[in-house]
Amino acid sequence: MSGFSWISVISLVFYLFIFVTFLVAKKNDRVIYAFMVLLMLLILWNGGSFAMRSLFWPSVNFWHYVSAYGVLLLLPGYFFFVPSFVGQKHCFGAYFWSFVFLAIAIVNQFTGIFIPPPEVIRSGGQTSFVYEYTWHIYIVFAVVILCIAHLCAITWRYCKGNQIALQQMMPVLTGIGILLAGHMASTLALFKGFPLDIISGVVNAVLIFYALYKKRLFHMTLLLSRGNCYLISLLLGAIIVSNFVQPLQNFLVTVAGMKYVHSVILVALVLILVTALLYLSIKSLFDALFIRNEQQQGAVVAQFSQKSSRLLSVKEILQNFTDAVMENIEMERLLIFIQSETGEYKIMHTASALDEKRFTISADHPIVSYFKTNSGCVLMKDFERKTVYRGVWESEKRLVASLGIECICPLICENELFGIVLLGGKKDKSSYHAGDLNFLQMLSTICAIAARNASLYEKALEESRRDELTGLLNLKYFYEVLDREFDKEKNGSMSLALISIDDFKLYNQLYGTHEGDVALQRIGAILKASTDGCGFAARISGKEFALILPGYDTYSAKVMCENIANQVRGMSRSNGSYQLGSLTLSVGICAAPYMASTPKELLRNADSAMYSVKRSGKNGILMYTEEVYLKETQDAQYKSGYSEHASTIYALTAAIDAKDHYTFQHSQNVAYYAASLARGMGLEQHMVETVKEAGLLHDIGKIGVREDILNKSGPLTQEEYEIMKGHVDNAANMIRYLPSLDYVIPAVLSHHERYDGGGYPRKLAGEEIPLLGRILCIADAFDAMTSSRSYKQPVSVERALEILREEANRQFDPTLVGIFVDLVECGEIEVQAGTGENERSANPIGIQG
Amino acid sequence: MRFQEKLHTYSKDELWAEYCGFLNLSTNEFMSIQKRLLLEQMDLWCSSELGQSILKGRHPKTVEEFRSMVPLTTYEDYAPYLLAKKTSVLPAEPVLWIQTTWEGGVHPMKVAPYTKGMLDTFKRNVVAGLMLATSQKKGDFDINVTDHMLYALAPLPYATGLLPLLFKDEIDIEFLPPVKEAERMSFRERNAMGFKLGMKKGIEYFFGLGSVLYYVSQGLTAMQQGSKKSLRDKLLSASPAMILRYTMAKRRCRKENRELMPKDLFKLKCLICAGTDNRCYKSDLEKLWGIRPTEIFAGTEPTCIGSETWSREGVYFFPDACFYEFIPEKELDLNMADPSYQPRTVLWDEVVPGGTYEIVLTVFKGGAFARYRVGDVFRCVGIGSQLDGNDIPRFQYIDRVPDVIDIAGFTRITENSIRQAIQLSRLPIENWVAKKEFTDNNRPYMHLYVEMERSTLTNSAVSVQILQEQLGIYFKYLDSDYQDLKKILGVDPLKITLLKCGTFASYERKFQSKIRHMNPETCEINDLMICHQTDSLGKEGSLREWF
Structure with missing residues (x-):
């Protein structure tokens, strides 16, 4: 040339x-x-x-x-x-x-x-x-x-x-x-x-x-294709050829004395070598200058995509995303917000565990509106120039400034904004460039799809494990968790509390199933809040719940359950238009390894304790012990009609309670005194149960008595007294509709008969009066005397026993009076708490309820 | 980044989208910005001592609750806290306090706190206003760092004094005269210096109250006609281009047989006016400067809330300055008749074209005022504009509310201030009515219809001239702005009409009601004058004559 x-x-x-x-x-x-x-x-x-x-x-x-x-x-x-x-x-x-x-x-x-x-x-x-x-x-x-x-x-x-x-x-x-x-x-x-x-x-x-x-x-990278590298090296090679081939060949032939053919081959080889070297040099130069970073980022994206496709946990995907981003662009901060069920975006993951996680992005936030029409990453300084930015709060601006947010990436999947990533400034203080934004966009797109799928999977899994109404664990998952936690706590302790809502069927009947569902949800919320972070709450049947409390011993489980029972009792009792009855809980607790060595045993024992509470008047908390076991074994031998009709009896007694609170408590006391006397006399268990049930139901007939008579503070007129006496027949008529409880009718019907024949309604006397009726009569009179009435102060226990003795052979069976007095005096029978003030006796002498 | 730097970094389209993009918001988008910012303001205001002094323990959580729980407020509600500048009771820490006249007399001035957020928004919105004012079509604004602004605005602590500071924060345009020097000058000196510098450097923007702009513009014309020495002095300091332009303009004016006007010397990019009664001056200003003025809405309490665009078809509100509510005319009338009546308000997206409304504002970004009756009346002139290419409402400023008489943006004469002036003057005035009226050449003035006490007529000098002078003295004494009106604009805004004794009583007998003291309807004034005429003539026919 x-x-x-x-x-x-x-x-x-x-x-x-x-x-x-x-x-x-x-x-x-x-x-x-x-x-x-x-x-x-x-x-x-x-x-x-x-x-x-x-x-x-x-x-x-x-x-x-x-x-x-x-x-x-x-x-x-x-x-x-x-x-x-x-x-x-x-x-x-x-x-x-x-x-x-x-x-x-x-x-x-x-x-x-x-x-x-x-x-x-x-x-x-x-x-x-x-x-x-x-x-x-x-x-x-x-x-x-x-x-x-x-x-x-x-x-x-x-x-x-x-x-x-x-x-x-x-x-x-x-x-x-x-x-x-x-x-x-x-x-x-x-x-x-x-x-x-x-x-x-x-x-x-x-x-x-x-x-x-x-x-x-x-972009500069446009120029850096493999083809271009070939082209440049080829053209440069051509220049070299045109300038140096002839002189080189002349040198080889003339100075080095090489044959012409050999010189041509050597020159051709040199040319190929030079061109190849040129290509490699140019390529590595370009790589070093521009595309190494891009290639690295491409590899990271591919790796992230591969990893994410295998993961089904949102948290893990977000962690991977964070790692991938931080590996390539070192930044001060990375916060990932994911849309919650309420529509707002909550922080789900941060690059640093120390980052503040309490703030949220509302569904109507301008950045959310912006990403509805723009799907690319946006620099904060550019977003600040958008019209929608006018809607950003000053406090939000200050927060973003304090966090040093420089870039925002959307996590968009199927045209829905699934999440938002806020990125802080780069550690090297440089600005985000187009390459960074492209890289972030690619990662965000992959992350959004993967995280969205994982989220759907997690949601489906969670739904399959949760009770729909209360959001607590369902029965199936409860068993899984129980097994898992029991296994985990092999060397520690663990408690299981089974909770049953008392008389929930009655609650549903009284206030409707909607109110019942509301109550269940509220109880569920109480249980959830109480066990949050320290245990698991599950709904295991319609009105029964379970608390799995890893690391809890019996005492701490009891304290928690008492707290829960108090909260349930104190739940708001108004639905806006009328007052609702309060709910009580029967709770059975069993703790491992103290009283159980397998999950199955733990569950069975807690269940026993809970049913023991149910059978002994409900509204209580019982820790499973040896005594409970023995009692349950004995009870198992006798299955009375009461068990089958317990809910009905409680519904009836609750109805009395609503009308006349005294009678409810009085019936409980009479049942206790009568059962204790029967047990003291050595009667068979079924007799004891029968007289207890009769005690609960003996005043049920008062449902039919007018309230003004029941609650009257002064003496009754003859007419009112007659009406009052009618409660005995009323009771018999009501119990008649419970065929399997009809065996209590004789006792109920005769509890106002007098031993001397002056009672009512049939004026029976002596041994004609059924034994259980005579027992009830004493129990009824004793509770009436030791309780406070609207028209009298309670008499002392000693005085009451004295009256019983005085009335032996007149109103009461003398044999039974003797036994009863002895039992009270030796403490076998504990005097029960006094009742309300509105007891109205149907007996003129005032010692019977 | 300052606007000036943005001019070098971003394209015109990008800047337009940033500052004037609000014009293309849909109604829903506009309202969602409004409601979102109101939620922030509600939170701040309702938890402040100032807010609680009005809410009395209540805490609204939604926009609807806010509108139902917070009553419409006036400055009286805020005065005990704001006049004492108690910053601890405010929703947010103020950066500065801006002052304006209130009523004169017992209420000489009112102050309003400005937070940083408010100032940032104010700044962004005035830049948007400047862009819109210089634009000929969408996106085509004309702002240059080397431009000069002649401004006829009051200095700090008045709100107008903020504007140069806000502009300076964004762009190094030159103010004529420089702001610091202007603060030390009288109004006249400022204008003279401004024009002198303008002759040398050129004027691209002219900004001020409509009335003041007109006065200043006239002054320039007069100056050119007047002292040749003064003009020679100015021309000596003018640039060669200006001298050339002046010479050519003179020739052209001679040829066209007309006076030299500012438009012959200056090629303005925009003429921005604010304040009341702008419509009285707009046409004259356009004639003088060859460019139609652009109107912006701004005030001490609300900051800058709206601006006209290149179409000059009405003012558009900014979405982020205040939350806007509007009292419809009917509700306003009910409230005027019964001040205890709480008028119903409609929102920005509920106004109807042609409707007249009193505006109610809740200032965003930690502002002190909530559901505040600033006392301005607007008319919705249309919703959507083909020229502007949008679908949002645009408004026209009508005037102050009827119980305030504002002359050319200078005064705020209320019933209270007129009573005080009468009382101080000791003039034996029996009854009176004040109405804002306009001269034949569309200039505003206050017309006071006065009836003297019958018993004092024999021993008191009560001619119209005496009344005008006496009352004028006390108006000036009570209201410094009234004084400025005479001093700056050189106009006497007071006209007196003496009514015959017994005219008001006759009106009452005839119409079974008392006439309103402030701004009664024109037909009511006519009725009053009929009573005045009828009784004097004592015959029926005079009624027809009157009409």
């Missing part, structure tokens, strides 16, 4: 490289097309110049005119480029100047008066090209100056008052200036033969390229 041909070659390589790159790239802006037109004209100019200087076929003149076309049409090309660059429409000048310059080029082609072909001078094996311009060239210069002035005018018009456009245009304008200066200088004698015009063209192209890059019309 001779003279300055290499300059033409390098510039041509440069133009071709950029042109090919843009040719294969996606062109989404018309300014890129305009730039490619400019490049094409530069290629014509330089290509023509190179072909001419290389004396290519067909002729020097041909290539000269090709080059002239390129250079002459370059300015009209700018008329297309500049408006596109500043986002304006093409002006008339573009077409006008295209016509003018095309005309000049055509005239020049046929006459050669403006830019004549160069004179080819060969001397000493060197070829040089000398241009001899005539004054006609100044016509071209004049037209060029006019065209440039016009171009400057429209540029000024576009950029006036728009500093940013002017700033962006500056490299382009400088390029034009250099181009013009280069051409002017090349006509001077000083630079004769030196292709200043071509150098200025290269500088101009570089400046345009820079302007496009600054305008972010393409």
Whole structure:
């Protein structure tokens, strides 16, 4: 290659490289097309110049005119480029100047008066090209100056008052200036033969390229494909070949004395080696400069995608996401918000465990609105410039500023904003760039899909494990948890509490199932709050709950259950329109390893304790002990009708309680005294149970007595007394509808008969009165005497026993009185708490209830 | 980042979207910003001592609860706390306090606290206002760092004094004269200096109260016609381009046989006016400057709440300055008739085109005022505009509420202040009615219809001139702004009409009701004048004559 041909070659390589790159790239802006037109004209100019200087076929003149076309049409090309660059429409000048310059080029082609072909001078094996311009060239210069002035005018018009456009245009304008200066200088004698015009063209192209890059019309990585590396190494290889092959071969043949054939092979090998080395060097240079980071990020994305697809836990996916992000972009903070059931976004994961986790992003937050229409990551500084940002609270602005949030990424899946990632500033204090945002966008997209799927799976799993009404664990999962926790606590302790709501069926019947469901939900909430973080609460049947309390011993479990029972009792008893009855709980507790060695045993024992409470009047907490076991064993031998009808009896007694609170408590006391006396007499267990049940039901007939009579504080009239006496028959009539309890009727019917025959309703006497009736009579009278009444103070126990003795053979069976008095005196029978004040005796002497 | 830096960093479209994007919000989007910011403000205001002094222990949680629990308020409700500048009782820490006149006399001034959030929003909105004022179409604003602003606004602690500071925070445009120097100058000196500098450097923006802008513009014309020496002095310091422009303008004016006007010398990018009675001056200002003024809504209590656009079809409210409620005209009338009546309000998205409303504001970002009756009346001139390409309501400023007479944005004359002036003057006035009226060339003034005490007529000098002078003296004494009105604009805003003794009694007999003292309807004034005429002539026919 001779003279300055290499300059033409390098510039041509440069133009071709950029042109090919843009040719294969996606062109989404018309300014890129305009730039490619400019490049094409530069290629014509330089290509023509190179072909001419290389004396290519067909002729020097041909290539000269090709080059002239390129250079002459370059300015009209700018008329297309500049408006596109500043986002304006093409002006008339573009077409006008295209016509003018095309005309000049055509005239020049046929006459050669403006830019004549160069004179080819060969001397000493060197070829040089000398241009001899005539004054006609100044016509071209004049037209060029006019065209440039016009171009400057429209540029000024576009950029006036728009500093940013002017700033962006500056490299382009400088390029034009250099181009013009280069051409002017090349006509001077000083630079004769030196292709200043071509150098200025290269500088101009570089400046345009820079302007496009600054305008972010393409990314640098666009230029860094494998193909481009091949192209560059090939072109550079070609330059080396053209410049060094002949001298090398001459050297090998002449100096080294190598045979011609061998020298050709060696040269070819050297050429291949040099080209390969060039390729590798260029590739590693590009990698080091631009794409290593991108490749790394690509690998991270692929790895994250692979990992996430295998995970079914949202937490794990978010942890992986955080790791992947932090590995590539070290940042001060990363907070991930996930949409909750209420619609707001709560912090689910943070890069640092120390980060504040209490704040949330509401569903109507401007960032949520923004991501409804924009799916890409957004820099905080850009978001602050959006109109929706006007709705952000000052407190939120302060919070974001204090957290140093610089970037926000959406987690969008199926067009729904599943979560939001807030990213703090980078640790190296640099800003987030486009590459970072692309990387974050890719990761966020994958993370959103994976986390969403995992969330759906977790939700489905959770739903399958939860009771729908209360949100507590369901029975199936309760067993799983019980086994698991029992296993975990092998070397420690664990308590199980079974909780049954007392008389819940009655509650449902009285207030309706809706109120019942509300009560269940509220109890569920109490249990959940009480066990939060220290145990598990489950609903194991309609009205029964279980608490698994790992690490709890019997005492601490009891304390917790007492607390729960108090809360349940204190639950608001109004539904807005009427008062609701309070609910009580029967709780059985068993603790391992103290009283159970397997989960099954633990459950069975807690169940026994709970039923023991149920059978002994409900509303209590019982820890499973040996005694409970024995009692339950005994009870198992006798199954009375009471067990079957317990709920009915309680419903009836609750009805009395609602009407006359005294009678309810009184019935409980009478049942206790009667059962104790029967037991003291050595009666069989079934007799004891029967008299207890009769005691509970003996005053049930009072449901039918008017309240004003029941609650009257003064003495009853004869008529009122008659009505009062009717409660005995009422009771018998009511119990008759419970066929399996009819065995208590004789006792109930005869509890107001007197031993001397002066009682009612049948005026029986002595042994005619059924034994259980006589027992009831004593129990009834004793409780009536020791209780406070509206019309009398309670008498002392001693005095009551004395009255019993005095009335033996008259009102009471003397044998039974003796036994009863003994039992009371020796403490076998404990005197029960006094009852209310409104007891109205149906007996004029006032010692019977 | 300052607006100035943004000019270098972002394209026009991006900046337009940032500052003026609110114009393209849908009604729902606008309201969701309003309601969201109100929730924040509710939280701050309701938990403050100031808020609790009005709420009395209640805590609204929703917008609806807020509107039902908080009564409509006036400055009286806040005065004990704000006048004492008790910052501890406020919803948020104020950065500065802004002052304005209240009623004069016993209520000379009122103050309003400004928080940082309020100032940031204020700043963003005034820049948006400037962009809209310089725009010829959507997105096409014309703001340059090298521009100059001639401003005719009161300095701090008045709200108008904030504007140069806010602009300075965002862009290094030059104020003529420089703000610090202007603070030390009188109004006249400021104008003179402003124009002198304008001749040298050029004027691109002109900002002030409509009435003041007009006065200043006229002053410029007069100055050019007047002292040749003064003009020569100014031209000596003017730029060559200005001298050339002046020479050409003079030639053109001679040719067109008209006076030299500011538009011949200056090519304004925008003319921004604020305050009341702007519509009286807009056409004249356009004639003088060759550019239609852009109106913005701003006030001491609410900050800058709205701006006109290139279409000049009405003012659009900013979504983030205040929560807007509107009292419909009918409700306002009911409230005027019975002050204890709590008028119903409608929201921004419930106004109807053509409807006239008194505005009720809740200032966002820790502001002190909630459901505050600032005393301005607006008309909704339309919803959506083809020119502006949006679907949101636009408004026109009508005037102050009827019980306040505001002349050219200077005064706030109330019934109370008129009573005080009469009392101080010791004039034997039996009864009176005040109404804001307009001259033939559309300039506002206060017309006082006065009836003297019959018993004093024989021994007191009570001519119209005496009344006008005496009352004028006491109005000036009570209200410094009234004084400024005369001093700055050189106009006497008071006109007196003496009514025959017994006119008011006759009106009462005839119409079975008393006439309202402040701003009664024009037909009521006509009726009063009929009573005045009828009784004097004593015949029926005079009624027809009158009409």
